[in-house]
Amino acid sequence: MPSRFIVEADGGSRGNPGPAGYGAVVRDGDTGQLVAEAAEFIGHATNNVAEYRGLIAGLKAARELDPDASVDVRMDSKLVVEQMSGRWKIKHPDMQPLAAEARTVLPRGRVTYTWIPRERNKDADRLANEAMDAGQAGRRWEPKPKAAVVDEPPLETPAPKAGWAAPADLGTPTTFVLLRHGETPLTPEKRFSGSGGTDPELSDKGRWQAERAAEALAARGSIQAVVASPMLRTRQTAETVAARLGLEVRYEDGLREVDFGDWEGLTFGEVQERYPEDLAAWLGSAKAKPTGSSESFTTLTHRAGVARDKILARYAGKTVLVVSHVSPIKTLVRLALGAPPDSMYRMELSAASICAVQYYADGNASLRLLNDTSHLR
Template sequence: MAARFIVEADGGSRGNPGPAGYGAVVRDGDTGQIIAEAAEFIGHATNNVAEYKGLIAGLKTARELDPDASVDVRMDSKLVVEQMSGRWKIKHPDMQPLAAEARAVFPRGRVEYTWIPRERNKDADRLANEAMDAGKAGRQWEPRACAPAPEEPPLETAAPKAGWAAPADLGTPTTFVLLRHGETPLTPEKRFSGSGGSDPELSDKGRWQAERAAEALAARGSVQAVVASPMRRTRQTAETVAARLGLEVRYEDGLREVDFGAWEGLTFAEVRERHPEDLTAWLGSAKAKPTGGGESFTTLTHRAGVARDKILARYAGKTVLVVSHVSPIKTLVRLALGAPPDSMYRMELSAASICAVQYYADGNASLRLLNDTSHLR
């Protein structure tokens, strides 16, 4: 059955026009729980442009969760609601292409628009302001570990975080068992191997590692679903484990590795020799891209966060094996910890290693395991 979502969106401009940003949340249509967030600083723009961009981002986020869903859009912008409902004409040339883009996200008839007062759109408004604050600080907004956590009470009466609370306090968590793929011929040579390169298959050792991981996970007996990056090495690893568990593999493009651009197939030393300035910038900023049009870690954070939220929505309360790559797994771990982007350079993830993260209903996440390779000994 197709999902039903509520999208709340907003946008703002400090100066109108001025520094602008948008925010959007996607809620479960039955429970009202936030299952995904989106926000972005968009530079110099008007309030109306930012509001439309927030709407588009919310609709696209909902589509990524379920392309067959029906959506109830709720906004405090009377202009956007009336124009998108077809009751007001769109005369401004800046609004016309944005409205057309919004209409194209879902087929006609699957989206309804409702005006709500500003006080009922606080989450989207908060995200828009977070995006503008991030832009003022010279960075982009980044998603949190999951849905926004409630404010903490004073320290002396603070409730325990998910890692300390008994499972019964927060209900059954959704568990991600994060498995990095087995070795390829490029792995022992420590060469950049992303989604823009040769898409290598597993080596003989990599296939052996996948078999060992399958044995270990079968022995645990808790995995209820398998989701994987569509790249060859992750497909081969996931299919080996899934066959042992008697499960089907579902593929999620958001779990693929970063595109390393012109660095694909090179060692770190070779990149440092050929592209020293680009490498320094990349190591110093999550927004920097590898040479030749590669992908930044900021972009990865967004798509990995969307992939995470899609899996959480589909498999709530279950244990899911997520087969992916170094960078996406580190990103999911980093987001679970609320750690800064440069923390990714302080994690070691071996081929066919296992991590585990649990996500709770209150929006908290708990890292349970990191870089376990005991099944390979």
């Protein structure tokens, strides 16, 4: 079934016209869960231009999640809602091309428009102001990492977890079967191999492992979709399994491995010898980055969480094979457990191993399997 989304969008200008920005959020139409957000500083513009740009960004974010989705747009701009609903004429030359662009994002019959009061559009308004603040400070707007929430211990008694004392009316969970790619020439040498290196292909053993995984998952018989990191080794692994299952592969950039910067291709010992202070900092904090990299585990946590939410929205109630790498899979596992960042250093994840996590409608998750390599014996 196509997804149903709610898009909340807003835009603002400090001076009208003046420094302007927009914000938009996409929510699951059934649960209200936030699944995507967008914001941007757009320079010198009017409120109305910024509002239209927010609308376009929100529609595009929904289309990226599911191009067949239906969308209910909710905005506190009476002008945009009435114009896009066809009840008011669009006379201003700055508005006409923006309205035309908005209509091309999704077919008109799949988008409805609803006016809401400003107090019910606080998230989009907040993002628009964040974008303007960033732009006026000479920075690009960046989403706030979700890891900050995960890294703190709960302040209240948590709700009963799924699989232990969960209510009976949560519906069918969405299951992620997490498959690490097969070996590459770098794997047995335990060299750092992220998204900033040579993008190696599978070795002969790695291709054999992918075939064994395909056999095991075909025997399982429950996989309904395949989503993978766009890197070569994950593409090769995913395509091997998908061909066996008769499915197509959908690629998600949020599932790629961390960029290890100057550490790419080095062993742990070589990094320790050449960059001892950077390595110690990286091992001690999720916010630290490998030498020469722009990406920390905190950054990874955010993008992996966004990728997870996109997949959950698109394949609610289904079993999805997610083909990725060590760090993103460990991140999804630790988020499911509510574990701290350093728990990643206490997990073993072998090449072509399988994990499984189930996600429930109340937001809880249940780890069902970790580092299963029985299909490789």
